[in-house]
Amino acid sequence: MASFEVIGGNKLKGNITPQGAKNEALQVVSAVLLTDEEVTIHNIPDITDVNLQIELLNELGVSVERINRHTCIFKADNVDPGYLSSPSFQRKTGRLRGSVMLAGPMLARFHTAYIPKPGGDKIGRRRLDTHIIGFKKLGAEFDYFSSESFFHLHTPQLKGAYILLEEPSVTGTANLLMAAVLAEGITTIYNAACEPYIQQLCKMLNQMGAKISGVGSNMIIIEGVKKLKGTSHTILPDMIEVGSFIGLAAMTQSGIVIKNAGVAHLGVIPERFQQLGIQLQFSGDDIHIPEQEIYEIETFLDSSMLTIYDHPWPGLTPDLLSIILVVATQARGSVLVHQKMFESRLFFVDKVIEMGAHIVLCDPHRAVVVGLARQLPLRGITMSSPDIRAGVALLIAALSANGKSIIQNIEQIDRGYQNIDERLSALGAEITRK
Ligand SMILES: CC(=O)N[C@H]1[C@@H](OP(=O)(O)OP(=O)(O)OC[C@H]2O[C@@H](n3ccc(=O)[nH]c3=O)[C@H](O)[C@@H]2O)O[C@H](CO)[C@@H](O)[C@@H]1O
Numbered sequence: 001m002a003s004f005e006v007i008g009g010n011k012l013k014g015n016i017t018p019q020g021a022k023n024e025a026l027q028v029v030s031a032v033l034l035t036d037e038e039v040t041i042h043n044i045p046d047i048t049d050v051n052l053q054i055e056l057l058n059e060l061g062v063s064v065e066r067i068n069r070h071t072c073i074f075k076a077d078n079v080d081p082g083y084l085s086s087p088s089f090q091r092k093t094g095r096l097r098g099s100v101m102l103a104g105p106m107l108a109r110f111h112t113a114y115i116p117k118p119g120g121d122k123i124g125r126r127r128l129d130t131h132i133i134g135f136k137k138l139g140a141e142f143d144y145f146s147s148e149s150f151f152h153l154h155t156p157q158l159k160g161a162y163i164l165l166e167e168p169s170v171t172g173t174a175n176l177l178m179a180a181v182l183a184e185g186i187t188t189i190y191n192a193a194c195e196p197y198i199q200q201l202c203k204m205l206n207q208m209g210a211k212i213s214g215v216g217s218n219m220i221i222i223e224g225v226k227k228l229k230g231t232s233h234t235i236l237p238d239m240i241e242v243g244s245f246i247g248l249a250a251m252t253q254s255g256i257v258i259k260n261a262g263v264a265h266l267g268v269i270p271e272r273f274q275q276l277g278i279q280l281q282f283s284g285d286d287i288h289i290p291e292q293e294i295y296e297i298e299t300f301l302d303s304s305m306l307t308i309y310d311h312p313w314p315g316l317t318p319d320l321l322s323i324i325l326v327v328a329t330q331a332r333g334s335v336l337v338h339q340k341m342f343e344s345r346l347f348f349v350d351k352v353i354e355m356g357a358h359i360v361l362c363d364p365h366r367a368v369v370v371g372l373a374r375q376l377p378l379r380g381i382t383m384s385s386p387d388i389r390a391g392v393a394l395l396i397a398a399l400s401a402n403g404k405s406i407i408q409n410i411e412q413i414d415r416g417y418q419n420i421d422e423r424l425s426a427l428g429a430e431i432t433r434k
């Protein structure tokens with residue numbers, strides 16, 4: 001288990017550019033399975049989860065040519081569906097969530113798919129019902145092998161259907177979209193997720209010859225086609241990195257510029273940080289966070305205490321709540337952070353409390369943060385990173401704290417943030433990888 005040794009208290013300065021979006025990358029690299037022609041993808045983040053997904057594709061028989069660190073050419077003209085039932089596939093898929101999205105394209109083009117229990121963050125129950133029930137509506141049959149915890153899906157040919165999702169699952173919508181593009185007839189996915197990740201996937205699939213309308217809404221209509229062709233696609237900047245860097249700048253009282261932030265695709269993210277009192281200046285596609293001594297949390301219009309909660313897009317992504325919570329500890333004022341989607345994502349607050357923050361964990365979903373306006377600075381401690389976002393939230397806390405912190409289990413952070421230690425060190429942070 002690797003760790004970061006962090007010396008807190010430095011002000012950071014300079015420019016930082018977000019990597020390509022992890023969650024979009026996991027979708028669009030899966031979609032290369034839908035054609036036997038070449039697909040070129042640019043701005044791929046060089047992070048563990050995405051590299052593992054590419055490794056899985058390669059082991060399935062997809063040729064992968066990495067022409068530079070962030071661009072790959074994929075060609076799925078020699079796929080071996082038999083690999084899906086191998087112990088190696090089962091073991092590797094258990095290390096990331098995104099692997100579940102190989103099922104939609106495999107089912108559409110090769111009529112068979114195995115979904116072993118996927119990995120990813122341990123942040124509460126993460127059922128696959130939305131995926132499986134949707135595939136069933138498209139005409140797939142499934143068997144569940146409880147002792148090995150995997151689903152086997154098969155079908156002679158998928159058929160278009162009306163699918164009303166129980167909830168707007170992000171990976172579920174991506175999976176069903178990728179299945180429906182090669183199904184016979186028309187599919188309607190209602191209550192669909194509509195994050196920029198999904199919009200980008202639709203854009204790429206349409207470039208490949210798919211017929212998808214309703215992109216960006218919660219009703220996506222797909223007219224199935226017989227075959228898809230190759231294309232070239234560029235992944236958007238990672239909006240979770242953008243939010244993380246805004247929080248980092250405020251917490252460390254630093255002035256930094258986030259270059260090429262993909263501002264048009266950030267939804268409510270900037271507003272949520274502005275509600276914490278953080279100033280943001282937009283210039284073209286860059287965001288400048290000026291150095292601020294104190295930021296003050298707004299109240300609602302009737303002066304009641306602010307609540308920040310997650311909600312399916314265009315609401316706030318749950319992936320930024322851990323960062324928002326930590327950033328609020330040094331603000332002036334109070335906020336209720338309500339993590340509605342995941343059951344175990346707030347338990348990391350124990351560590352932030354140990355660092356000296358005033359937080360009341362009301363229940364597994366809600367925490368009240370009392371911002372101390374820097375009257376009581378956080379102090380460095382030894383802690384372990386439980387998941388990607390809590391890991392980065394703890395890193396931000398450590399960078400603002402007095403003294404030395406050790407963050408263990410940084411493999412969690414590396415799953416989603418590319419060389420975060422080197423990129424933040426270039427801004428003046430003191431982080432040593434051990
Ligand atoms: C690889 C990938 O893309 N992972 C993202 C994806 O995971 P993933 O696609 O696995 O997450 P889902 O969208 O399926 O749902 C996440 C959780 O939220 C719950 N839920 C969902 C919708 C809703 O209206 N109400 C509700 O309670 C679900 O029951 C589930 O427990 O989307 C999540 C939600 O944005 C993000 O945290 C993950 O980073």
Ligand SMILES: C=C(OP(=O)(O)O)C(=O)O
Pocket residue numbers: 022023049096097098119120121122319388389416
């Ligand atoms: C929850 C996340 O990732 P995953 O779904 O891959 O576990 C995340 O990116 O914050």
